[in-house]
Amino acid sequence: MVAPSEEHLDGTMLKGIRETLQMLKNYYHQRVTFYMCHKGIVTKLNGMTTFNNFWGSVARDIYTLIMDFVHFQCTFIEFIDKTPLNYLRGAQNRREPLLAE
Incomplete structure (x- = not known):
């Protein structure tokens, strides 16, 4: 999911799930089974509890979509390999000229 850098991680994750x-x-x-390292979102999505913030409407969209599945589960995992994310962050910060002058 591509999102503005100032967007809160919870919102980006919820939009990606939606x-x-x-x-x-x-x-x-x-x-559907999602494996995530964000315990708060896992707990809320499994319990279909409300998000009392700006992301409540995105969560409501998710809860509506969940009803279309025979099985839906979020599973909390302690570790996710962040190597690909670190690579992307490094590429994002690098400012190289496209053509040699």
Whole structure:
């Protein structure tokens, strides 16, 4: 998910989940399990509890989409390999000229 750098991580994650669920629904998948290292979002999504902040409308979209699946589960995991993310961060910070002058 590409998002503005000033956007809060929770919002970016929720928007990514919403987009993924919509895509899976479009391809007629019926069983979904997300593995995440954000315990708060995992707990809220599994319990379908409200998000009392700016991201409540995105969460409501997610809860509506969840109803279209036979199985939905979020699983908390302690570790996710962040090597690809670190690579992207490094590429994002590098400012190299496109053509040699």
